[in-house]
Amino acid sequence: MRLKTFHAKNMKEVMELVRNEMGPDAIIISTEESSKIGGARVTAALEAGATPPPPAKTPQTQQTPLQASEIARANAEASPSIIPSPEFDAADINAVLNHHGLPFETAGHLGAAARSVDCASLPEAFSTALETSISFSPLTDYTSRPIILVGPPGAGKTVCAAKLAADAVLHQRSLKLISTDTVKAAGIAQLDHYAQLMKKTVQTAANAKELQSLVQSADTTNALTVIDAPGTNPFDMAELESLLKLIKSVDAEPVLVMPAGLDPLDAQEIAGIFAKMGCQRFIATRLDAARRYASIIMAARPGYLSVAAISRSPFVAEGLEPASPLALARLLTTLPKSQARSQSSDRKNGQ
Known part of the structure; x- marks a missing residue:
């Protein structure tokens, strides 16, 4: 194909x-x-x-030698701009796939798709390949359904909650911030600190009933409700059952928050578990603290979750970036400098 x-x-x-x-x-x-x-x-x-x-045939007209010469010269000058030469080859595609450590089957599928497209740049080739391989569903600023951020401990849910809150304030939307992480006091203190900077307050819910009451009392007109759930071990059934009670108590969309840099197969398994909890998309975080992003691709493979947004900074001012094939492709193809120097050296040595 x-x-x-x-x-x-x-x-x-x-x-x-x-x-x-x-x-x-x-x-x-x-x-x-x-x-x-x-x-x-x-x-x-x-x-x-x-x-x-x-190619479509065009009527032939009689041309003088001078006219024929002028047309030939114009075509020769225009050709390079009409059909640009690719700035990459199969070795560049393989270097990207090898660096990120994608499992064999997925790497083969993505590599074949990237090699089969007519694109001038490596990011464009991978963008088209990603478009046909994984799912994207960006978060938008007009989301009206409450969002409950779920995921493993330390994934960055509280920072994501603050970034979503900051975006709502920027778009002059009413905002309700709720934390259900009442066991870990530091989590509430962190979210409350961010909220105070935005002149907002954080409400807490110790259980599903309290959460339901807070959400039902929220003004739904041009408003956003963001719920910061406690960190949940995806391999602990008791913690999953507790989280499921919170999710079912309100009509909120559970969105998985998952850090980049995980083992690709672990990430896929975690995405599958949270998909069964009702998640349909996820936010990839801590991209600034990772150099290999195979986990994002594996979590977004068909049958798992869609990529909603990415976070490349722990600072709230640097908000969530909507996920798109080209944005992810640029991240994948920007290899560390040491890796790029190694590729350049290999080519010079004819390897």
Whole structure:
């Protein structure tokens, strides 16, 4: 299967490009149209063995030798800008996959997808590959359903709660901050400190009944309710049952908060466990403290969770970044300097 991403000013023009180059057998993988990308973007695929349409024939007109020479020179000058040479090769793709330590099957699938697309840059190739391999579902500032942040201890739930609160204040939304982590006093103190800086208060709920009462009393008009749940060991059934009671007591969306840098298979298993608890998406945190992000990809594989946002800083002022294929691709392809120097040296030595 050959994949390619097409760009144009609007959807009509981009679909015409797809038809002209790939013909009626083209399979549309994804479409996007917004001002953020400067028009419309479509990713299409052509099955192996399918024949693309022949180039359209244009009427031949009589040309003088001078006219023919001028046209040939213009075409030669325009060709490099129309069909840019890729700035990467298969070795670059393999270097990214090897660095992040993806399991063999997933690395093979992602690598094949990245090699099959016609893109000028490595991040664009991985962006298209990620678009067809994992799921994205960004958090938006108009979310009205309460959000309850869940996850293992130390994942960064309290900081994420503060970042969501800061975003709500920035968009002039009413805000209710609730902490259910009454056992760990430091967690409440930390969230309360952030809240005071925003001139907000934190309410606490010691059990499911108290949480239900607080959520029901919240003003739902242009308001956001953020609930900071206690850290939960995903492999401890008693802790999971306690968390499930909190989730079921209110009509809130449970969103998993999971740090980057975990073992990829552990991350996938944790995502699967919290998916059974009702989570549909997750926030990847502590990206600044990790250099390998295979855990994010494994947690977002089909059948698990969607990537909602990423956090690259412990500072509340540096908020959550909405997840997108290109944003994650740029993170994956930005290798540490020592790794980049090693690749450059290998190429010079002909390895």
